[in-house]
Amino acid sequence: MKSLRFVLPVAIFAAIAWFLLKGLDRDPREIPSPLIGKPAPMFSLPVTHDLSRTWSPEALRGQVWLLNVWGSWCAACQVEHPLFNDLAKAGTLPIVGLAWKDMPDNSIAWLRKLGNPYAVVVSDIKGGVAIDYGVYGAPETFLIDKHGVIRFKQVGPVTPEVLRTKLLPLVRQLQDS
Amino acid sequence: MRAAATRSSRGALAGLALAAMVLFVGVPGPGTAADPPAASPAPAPATLATAAPSDTGLLTTPEQRARYQALAEQLRCLVCQNQTLADSNAELAADLRRQVETMILAGRNDGEIKSFLVERYGDFVLYRPPMQQNTWLLWIGPFALLVIGALVWWRIQGRGRAGEAPDLERARRLLDE
Secondary structure, eight states: OHHHHHHHHHHHHHHHHHHHHHHHTSOTTOOOOTTTTSBOOOOOEEETTEEEEEEOGGGGTTSOEEEEEEOTTOHHHHHHHHHHHHHHHHTOSOEEEEEETOOHHHHHHHHHHHOOOOSEEEEESSOHHHHHTTOOSSOEEEEEOTTSBEEEEEESOOOHHHIIIIIHHHHHHHHHO | OHHHHHHHHHHHHHHHHHHHHHHHHHTHHHHHHHHHHHHTTTHHHHHHHHHSSOOSOOOOSHHHHHHHHHHHHHBBOSSSTTSBTTTOOOHHHHHHHHHHHHHHHTTOOHHHHHHHHHHHHOGGGBSSOOOSTTTHHHHHHHHHHHHHHHHHHHHHHHHHHHHHHHHHHHHHHHHHO
8 A cells, every 4th residue: 555655646647757758759730641551542643744644543553652742832842852753763663742732833834843753743733632631731642553553751851761661661672573 | 842842843744724724815806806897708718609600601590500500510621720710711611611511501410520520520520529439548547547636536535544553653652862
């Protein structure tokens, strides 16, 4: 009984401290996506470089690919962009750009300046497709497998570390399966 | 000597009480004077809140507008996380408000509209978390803590009353010496 009087407050303190400590390195902006493990929503959007054509994810069925949501107005997108340029040069996997709430002319100018790693860029001017993908801030990046299922989502810029430790191992695993 | 000490401490207590009273009485004084001007700006935000969110004017009937207003106040803006869709000026919030409006116009019920957003953005879009397996602690926790607190208080009270008699006796014995 006596020992409980000492142990209990310490245990409660330790429990609270543990939760607070865990809370420190959790990003409150990172909301777990309910879409992981679900089929990537279908869409048909105009191709940014040729607005008379449309593109749909159906075209990449059977391949592992990245969907990168960006915009020429988005500063953080410039941070991750060189990584995509490298990935495209290495030919690791096709990357599709979704220009979110961006005028096609601005998107094209931005890509001309910073390089275009995308197999195709589509324009979601009104943002309807972004809502289907649960996008709430650019950049966001989705990894989609051969069966069209979303396997991974990065909120915010893809960092070299995320690429090395999470994205690339998963890409290899999905490409081999 | 002993009596003097108690009197002076009583005096100090009385002084404290007086100071506290002055403080408490002192506060409402200027407050009441400031009340009438403070009351007038209050209705302004309310009218703003009802006017601002419906930015497309798609909804015409009062019922539709009431439903829309209620929904916009229950759904979270994911960009500025502590604001509702109704409160937020973020572009995404405007997109989602328009989505809610179009779904109301299309004759979808409130449950369908909420689950549409939950499927894409997760439970986090709901300001009122649903009661389910991973949230029961959130719902029950505060009440459980209240019960525990009441139990602890009750035990301490009980012990205090039981321990009072021997203490009094001891004090009397000491005084008699």
